[in-house]
Amino acid sequence: MRADVNHDKKLILVWKTTDEADLPVSEEIEREIAPFRAEKYKLIIMKSGDEDLYELTLFLLKTNRMKMVRREIEAERAAGDTPEPA
Numbered sequence: 001m002r003a004d005v006n007h008d009k010k011l012i013l014v015w016k017t018t019d020e021a022d023l024p025v026s027e028e029i030e031r032e033i034a035p036f037r038a039e040k041y042k043l044i045i046m047k048s049g050d051e052d053l054y055e056l057t058l059f060l061l062k063t064n065r066m067k068m069v070r071r072e073i074e075a076e077r078a079a080g081d082t083p084e085p086a
Helices: 027-038 052-079
Strands: 003-005 011-016 040-048
Touching: 003 027, 011 052
Parallel strands: 011 040
Antiparallel strands: 003 011
16 A cells, blocks of 8 residues: 655545555555645545456547547537538
8 A cells, every 4th residue: 555645636646456455544654644634635545456457448548539539520510521421
């Protein structure tokens, strides 16, 4: 378990391994992040998963790319640059 602090966004990221996922934040980490929590930093706990990260990331990238292409086509149609499909 480890903690990273992003001062620009006022975030505390606590990273947990799969074995630590169900455990509470350790006392050591709590002491480390206490000053930032007092300054209203937002706490985000990241838990390791057991899914295939490569496949899930690939799916997410493909989905986002398709959405982007659809928005571009709709914008072109709205501007009159692309004919409607037959």
